[in-house]
Amino acid sequence: MISHVKKVYLETFGCQMNVLDSELVLGALEGRGYQRTGQRDEADVVLFNTCSVRANAEHKVYGRLGELSHLKRKHPEVVVGVLGCMAEREGADLLQRFPQVDLLVGPGELDRVPDLIAASRDGNSGPQQALAGDRARRSSTLDAAGDNLERLDLSRSMDAVQRHGSAYVRITRGCNKFCSYCVVPRTRGAEIHRPPDHIVDECRRLVDAGVVEITLLGQTVNHYRFDHGASIVVAGVVQPQVGPGGGAFTRADSSFNVGRKLTRFSDLLARIHEEIPQLQRLRFVTSFPRDFGDDILQVMADSERICNYLHLPVQSGSDRVLRRMNRGYSVSEYRELVARARALVPGVTIASDFIVGFPGEDESDFQQSMDLVRACGFKNSYVFKYSERPDTPAAGRLADDVPEEVKKSRNHRLLAVQAEVSTAVHRQHLDRTVPVLVEGVSPRGNPEATRTQLSGRTVGDLIVLFEGSTDLVGHIVPVAIHEARQLALHGAVAAPAEGPGTP
Ligand code: SF4
Structure with missing residues (x-):
């Protein structure tokens, strides 16, 4: 039968x-x-x-x-x-x-x-x-x-990994930020951090299964911290203690000894980079601007295979709007973070998110978002029109008072400015040869042809289109860039590539 x-x-x-x-x-x-x-x-x-x-x-x-x-x-x-x-x-x-x-x-x-x-x-x-x-x-x-959380992640089948060379690994779930427009803390619950040993083991198994690029995922990925607990030794009595604070170090005190181990996000990045040398690219999304310390930027700068790319949603260029969004940072703090990132991580590319038409956003608030796109040189921005979502802190409390036509117009205007900035960012790569991880056939290509238009990404997450064999999917190849457009770079397979740090 x-x-x-x-x-x-x-x-x-x-x-x-x-x-x-x-x-x-x-x-x-x-x-x-x-x-x-x-x-x-x-x-x-x-x-x-x-x-x-x-x-x-x-x-x-x-x-x-x-x-x-x-x-x-x-x-x-x-x-x-x-x-x-x-x-x-x-x-x-x-x-x-x-x-x-x-x-x-x-x-x-x-x-x-x-x-x-x-x-x-x-x-x-x-x-x-x-x-x-x-x-x-x-x-x-x-x-x-x-x-x-762990039951599902730990049971991950390596056979199920899509063979495009890339894989996601979750490091945190949930979110504690409660941005006023967002339903995620309500649907995904409180922030939970996975044990670093489990994360490293999962990354290693993925690499053994053929993955060349891993993207660490978290709603606020850079807020990752795993407290291993501590032991306070007082007159020979050992008491376990769990709580916030400290770093990945052991601190001695004059009156008693405190053994505390906390794995911060930067420690986790450094550990994966060091312990899995076969992993060719390590990325992470999405970062929350308020939690971004120099320790993370330094590890990025020091680690050749950690991609010099940040997705750093700002949402608005106006302090007044950011306060109503409950984002917890100011525009000047955000600008200062972008400046620090550019100073510490050479060639870093940065993408952002914006919401236009947030309750109370006027033309002057919006102009400040336009200014920020120009000033920060984002490689791209995801722009969304605000719509009130049920079960969010803003629902019923902040009147959705920007007319739809105004939202649409601001959406178009911001995208137009971003298009100019994206083209300028892309132009910086003209006549260079960059390593590209081939992700697949581009939507404009013919999947049946043996040589077709392929699509891949640079270390800095720039999209590159070029002709090649579908056998290249899942591999990193050098591509000579000869054309820079708003949405993508265009090039041809070449050799040799510049170093892995090239964005
Ligand atoms: S927008 Fe991001 S940081 Fe803010 S509550 Fe939603 S998931 Fe959390």
Whole structure:
């Protein structure tokens, strides 16, 4: 008898964290005998890993769920699941609106997906739900939440790693910042930091499996700190103690000895760089401007294989708006950080994010954002129009008072300024040969051809387009740059490359 191989279709919305979560869930399901499929109609399980940061992403998921009602009527045995931030934020409301949904799993409970699918397929009554819920998440200990986190990450299947040479590794989950426009602290919960030994081990296994570039992920990745605890020795009595402070050092005191070990983000970067010499590129996203110390910049400067690239979202060039956003830094502090980064890390490229049309933003606030793009020389900026999101601190408290037409116009104007700046940044690379990690066939290329237009990235995260064989995907190749446009560099494979520090 030929047994039917169960197939799973998973569509991902949102950030890199969701991309990694999806990879981990698919790996766990493959471990239970599932096969991935890109065809929704042939799947036994249809999953959407969702994002609540912008209304657009949520509307797309509503659309997908609507499309599935017909499939579900014809094939009630197909399991339909909503994973991630929308499941966490909407909970039972989503089930009421879309009865075709069998499974709701929040981002902190994804390790339970295979069991919940099995329960659903076994015909257990009602939809299966695993949601932390705001109160439960806040009252649970970090250790308890960390167990869930670790179960999924530690069980990562190396077979499931997409062979494009790159992989994400999570180092923190959740966020404690509570920016007024953002739902992430509500959906992903409090910040949790993974043990450094686990992170280093995961990186090593990925490199052994063929990965050449690792991107460390965290909502505020540079805020990573793992406290190993401390021992206070007083008159021969040893007391364990856990708390904030210190660095990766042991400090002696005249009255008693304190042994404290805290792994900061810079320590983690240095350790991965030193202990895994076969790793060719190490990146990290997303950095929060307030937590950025010189220790991180120094490690970047000292470590040849740590990419000299920062994603440093500023969100606005106006102090008045930053205060209303609850970002916790001023424009001058941000500018000073950019100056420090440029001074300490030669050739560093910096990308940023902006929100335009935030409540109360006037033309003069907006002009300050335009000025900041020009002054900081960002390689690119992601620009978003503000829209009020339910369950955020701003919702209902700050009137969404900038007209849509004004938001649209500011969006276009800021992108136009950024386009000029991006072209100027790209021009600095003309007539140079730079190492490029080939990521795949560019959307303009023909995947069937043996020589086609490939797309890759420099150390500084600049996109490079060039012709080559698809065999190059996943490898670092030297590319001579002969054209600089707004969105990308264009070139041809050449030899030899300049050093790995070339942006
Ligand atoms: S730092 Fe702010 S914008 Fe980023 S995830 Fe945390 S709350 Fe959201």
